[in-house]
Amino acid sequence: MPVPVEQYLLLGAVLFVIGMLGVLLRRNAIVIFMSIELMLNAVNLTFVALARHLDSLDGQVFVFFVMTVAAAEVAIGLALIVAIFRSLGTSDVDDAHMLRG
Amino acid sequence: MATLVWLILLIPLAGVVANLALAKVLPKRTAGWLATAAVGVSFALAVVLFMQARGALKEHAFVTDPLYTWVLIDTLYVPIQLLVDQLSLLMVLVVTGVGFLIHVYSNGYMAHDEGIRRYFVYLNLFVFSMLLLVLGANYVLLFTGWELVGLCSYLLISFWYTDPKNAAAGRKAFIVNRIGDFGFALGVFLIWTTFGSLVYTDVFEAAGTATPATLTLITLLLFVGATGKSAQLPLYVWLPDAMAGPTPVSALIHAATMVTAGVYMIARSHALYAAAPTTPLVVATIGALTAIFAASIAITQLDIKKVLAYSTVSQLGYMFLAVGVGAYVSAIFHLFTHAFFKALLFLGSGSVIHSMEHAAHETGEHIDPQDMRHMGGLLKRMPQTGWTFLIGAAALAGLPLTSGFFSKDEILAQTFFGGHTLLYIVGAVTAFLTAFYSFRQFFMVFTGEPRSKAAEHAHESPAVMTVPLMVLAVFALGAGLVFGLPLENGAIHHWLEPVFHDVLEHHEGGNPMFLLVISSVIALAGAGLAYAIYVLRAADPEALVARFAPLYRLSYNKFYVDELYGALFVRPFFALAAFLAFVVDKLVIDGAVNGVATILRLGSIVLRRLQMGYARAYALTMALGVLILVAYFLSGGF
Amino acid sequence: MSGAELFFYVLAVLAITSALAMIFTPRPVYAVLFMVVNFVAVALLYLQLEAPFLAAVQVLVYAGAIMVLFLFVVMLMGPAPAPLWEHIPAQRPLALLFAVGLLGALATAIRKGAFTPLTGTMSSAIATAGGQSQALAEHLYNRYLLPFELTSLILLVGIVGAVVLARLPRQKNPTTD
Numbered sequence: 041m042p043v044p045v046e047q048y049l050l051l052g053a054v055l056f057v058i059g060m061l062g063v064l065l066r067r068n069a070i071v072i073f074m075s076i077e078l079m080l081n082a083v084n085l086t087f088v089a090l091a092r093h094l095d096s097l098d099g100q101v102f103v104f105f106v107m108t109v110a111a112a113e114v115a116i117g118l119a120l121i122v123a124i125f126r127s128l129g130t131s132d133v134d135d136a137h138m139l140r141g
Numbered sequence: 142m143a144t145l146v147w148l149i150l151l152i153p154l155a156g157v158v159a160n161l162a163l164a165k166v167l168p169k170r171t172a173g174w175l176a177t178a179a180v181g182v183s184f185a186l187a188v189v190l191f192m193q194a195r196g197a198l199k200e201h202a203f204v205t206d207p208l209y210t211w212v213l214i215d216t217l218y219v220p221i222q223l224l225v226d227q228l229s230l231l232m233v234l235v236v237t238g239v240g241f242l243i244h245v246y247s248n249g250y251m252a253h254d255e256g257i258r259r260y261f262v263y264l265n266l267f268v269f270s271m272l273l274l275v276l277g278a279n280y281v282l283l284f285t286g287w288e289l290v291g292l293c294s295y296l297l298i299s300f301w302y303t304d305p306k307n308a309a310a311g312r313k314a315f316i317v318n319r320i321g322d323f324g325f326a327l328g329v330f331l332i333w334t335t336f337g338s339l340v341y342t343d344v345f346e347a348a349g350t351a352t353p354a355t356l357t358l359i360t361l362l363l364f365v366g367a368t369g370k371s372a373q374l375p376l377y378v379w380l381p382d383a384m385a386g387p388t389p390v391s392a393l394i395h396a397a398t399m400v401t402a403g404v405y406m407i408a409r410s411h412a413l414y415a416a417a418p419t420t421p422l423v424v425a426t427i428g429a430l431t432a433i434f435a436a437s438i439a440i441t442q443l444d445i446k447k448v449l450a451y452s453t454v455s456q457l458g459y460m461f462l463a464v465g466v467g468a469y470v471s472a473i474f475h476l477f478t479h480a481f482f483k484a485l486l487f488l489g490s491g492s493v494i495h496s497m498e499h500a501a502h503e504t505g506e507h508i509d510p511q512d513m514r515h516m517g518g519l520l521k522r523m524p525q526t527g528w529t530f531l532i533g534a535a536a537l538a539g540l541p542l543t544s545g546f547f548s549k550d551e552i553l554a555q556t557f558f559g560g561h562t563l564l565y566i567v568g569a570v571t572a573f574l575t576a577f578y579s580f581r582q583f584f585m586v587f588t589g590e591p592r593s594k595a596a597e598h599a600h601e602s603p604a605v606m607t608v609p610l611m612v613l614a615v616f617a618l619g620a621g622l623v624f625g626l627p628l629e630n631g632a633i634h635h636w637l638e639p640v641f642h643d644v645l646e647h648h649e650g651g652n653p654m655f656l657l658v659i660s661s662v663i664a665l666a667g668a669g670l671a672y673a674i675y676v677l678r679a680a681d682p683e684a685l686v687a688r689f690a691p692l693y694r695l696s697y698n699k700f701y702v703d704e705l706y707g708a709l710f711v712r713p714f715f716a717l718a719a720f721l722a723f724v725v726d727k728l729v730i731d732g733a734v735n736g737v738a739t740i741l742r743l744g745s746i747v748l749r750r751l752q753m754g755y756a757r758a759y760a761l762t763m764a765l766g767v768l769i770l771v772a773y774f775l776s777g778g779f
Numbered sequence: 780m781s782g783a784e785l786f787f788y789v790l791a792v793l794a795i796t797s798a799l800a801m802i803f804t805p806r807p808v809y810a811v812l813f814m815v816v817n818f819v820a821v822a823l824l825y826l827q828l829e830a831p832f833l834a835a836v837q838v839l840v841y842a843g844a845i846m847v848l849f850l851f852v853v854m855l856m857g858p859a860p861a862p863l864w865e866h867i868p869a870q871r872p873l874a875l876l877f878a879v880g881l882l883g884a885l886a887t888a889i890r891k892g893a894f895t896p897l898t899g900t901m902s903s904a905i906a907t908a909g910g911q912s913q914a915l916a917e918h919l920y921n922r923y924l925l926p927f928e929l930t931s932l933i934l935l936v937g938i939v940g941a942v943v944l945a946r947l948p949r950q951k952n953p954t955t956d
Contacts, residue, residue, distance in 0.1 A: 757870065764881070
């Protein structure tokens with residue numbers, strides 16, 4: 041008796057919300073970035089679950105693309121974090137708040 | 142022939158361009174001679190054109206091919222095109238001829254002025270503008286020249302602009318002219334809507350097709366423009382103030398040429414004026430009233446140039462009287478002779494002022510060099526200026542056989558035989574006043590004992606100034622005899638006959654000799670009265686002034702017209718402007734603008750708090766957005 | 780409870796726990812390690828959902844390459860103290876409120892979906908292609924060829940961007956020329 045697809049989707053939703061909380065609550069840039077990866081991962085899980093449910097490979101192809109983009113994003117994002125760290129001497133995102141009204 | 146016409150028009154403009162372009166290269170004095178040469182060449186070409194055209198023009202006017210289509214909108218067609226006929230050719234000769242002499246004279250008069258180059262640029266531009274005015278073959282070109290001479294006039298009146306009085310005089314001339322030009326422009330618009338064309342030949346051919354009411358309106362509106370440009374009642378006020386400019390400018394612009402533009406315009410549009418029922422009488426009446434009004438002011442003025450200024454207004458009144466009674470040829474004849482003797486008088490007065498100024502400078506006296514009370518006895522010290530001035534004064538007074546005598550008498554005769562007895566009487570009285578003030582001026586300036594040290598030490602101006610005086614004196618003296626005889630059938634009448642043949646009415650039935658005698662007597666009486674008072678001292682001028690004190694004050698203060706206009710128009714206008722500036726603009730306009738700014742500023746104080754600069758705060762907002770979107774889709778749309 | 784269900788719940792609890800631990804641990808190095816745990820759990824779930832290729836890629840790319848990158852950066856920047864206080868007004872309560880709200884909304888959406896129970900295995904395409912990976916490959920290189928090629932462009936841009944950003948500012952000292 042396979043696990044119902046709703047369970048997978050629910051798990052994806054929970055992971056997504058946890059990732060979102062990480063973005064909103066943490067101030068360390070790297071942890072925020074990891075939380076974003078967590079959110080992407082949650083969405084991937086949803087894709088795969090629905091691909092299974094719909095008996096179609098399109099969902100899996102999308103996961104493949106999301107992973108590619110995420111990899112590129114990690115490369116750029118981490119470079120940005122390093123650059124910010126170099127100029128501001130901190131990895132606290134709240135210290136970069138010069139653009140305020 | 143066409144090439145010649147274009148060259149006559151464009152050479153003065155080339156002078157302007159050359160003087161501007163070579164400003165850094167040529168020494169200042171050369172600028173004057175370059176400008177003079179430009180006008181001289183233009184005059185020489187005009188003479189050549191005159192020789193060529195004498196035969197060819199007999200039948201019909203010569204219109205050049207359009208050089209360029211300036212405006213072509215639907216049926217509104219304005220070509221750049223020149224018209225040469227006897228009238229415009231005569232005007233060209235006067236403008237370039239008298240203009241040339243004044244250019245020559247200016248080289249002496251302005252020799253030590255800092256702005257001599259600017260002066261000659263303006264002067265050349267003026268000659269170009271005036272030529273455009275008289276040569277243009279349609280009303281738009283006429284109007285263009287009309288406005289350009291107005292501009293030059295403004296520039297030259299306020300030439301010494303560092304003195305606020307001169308700048309104010311320039312502004313006054315400009316604004317008063319603007320009022321007239323407004324009427325003129327309306328008249329041109331009405332011509333366009335009525336006849337569907339602005340080209341002279343089309344308009345005049347169709348003159349008969351318009352209703353009398355329309356024609357009256359058109360001609361009156363054009364006449365409003367003429368009262369501005371030619372200084373007639375009620376817009377004459379700018380011309381006496383225009384004496385603020387250099388004296389040769391007064392001679393060129395405010396006596397010999399520009400102010401005659403109104404007369405020329407009416408003579409050019411004679412087909413319209415002849416067909417309009419009431420306008421000629423209006424023109425004649427205004428002309429006669431202006432003539433006597435200005436003359437009555439001139440008799441008491443003490444400034445040598447003011448006397449001449451009012452005499453110009455008065456003489457222009459004669460010309461309008463003439464066109465009003467249909468004596469177009471007489472009007473142009475008077476314009477022609479007036480150009481010589483008035484230029485002569487102004488240049489002569491310029492010579493006097495010039496030498497008074499120098500003498501006052503040498504003797505260290507602080508006097509107004511234009512005030513005739515400080516002069517006297519100058520005939521001995523400045524014989525060339527004095528004798529030529531006497532000729533000019535005689536011509537202005539209309540002493541027998543001078544040029545002014547023939548032309549003025551002809552106007553009076555035409556008025557009388559035309560049945561306008563009242564206007565004739567006004568004209569005759571004016572003639573008496575004219576003779577009186579012109580000789581009063583001559584005697585005050587040139588005879589008797591010097592009334593100041595400067596007058597004692599005055600000496601003759603250089604030849605560059607006196608030679609033009611002599612040339613002009615020859616014309617002022619002889620132009621009547623040569624061109625005006627036999628009476629009403631002289632060379633100038635024959636020359637202009639083809640232009641005006643359609644409207645010429647000869648008022649026969651009287652003996653012109655009889656009027657000639659009356660005119661002579663009047664002129665001699667006026668001159669004699671001046672002689673009696675100012676030379677023989679038969680009556681003390683001071684006592685006369687005291688006896689007629691109220692009248693004297695009225696005349697001396699120019700009938701308080703400037704004050705009247707100030708109270709009626711200028712001050713209310715300033716009050717309105719002040720109201721708009723300090724109440725409407727400050728409170729309403731600025732208030733609205735500042736109010737908007739204040740609202741935005743207050744709003745931004747609240748809204749800017751949202752922009753905290755924290756990326757996480759923005760992410761929180763984004764989360765809220767996501768939440769709202771998901772809720773939206775869940776509920777299947779609101 | 781069947782074996783499949785047991786497998787799922789264990790992994791689900793593991794994934795959620797590691798995710799929570801990741802976002803709440805004050806030390807970035809621990810966070811990276813918890814993330815790896817989470818990713819591996821998800822990869823195992825991919826296996827259960829008949830996506831073995833993706834499971835492998837997940838482990839290789841995420842748990843392998845990306846984790847190393849993260850660790851590298853964390854080491855580079857050193858231990859950063861996590862401040863305890865929140866200085867953006869109402870950030871914490873609102874974040875919790877929105878999180879709960881979103882979770883509620885998603886749960887409602889999932890329940891509304893009324894999914895049919897899963898049956899058997901993924902069938903048609905895989906059977907004809909002769910295997911899960913082969914089927915995915917055929918899909919990728921036929922129907923999704925153009926997007927696939929475009930992802931290579933994205934990766935190229937990513938590489939160039941990373942190089943530009945990571946490069947040290949050019950030396951101003953002319954003697955080094």
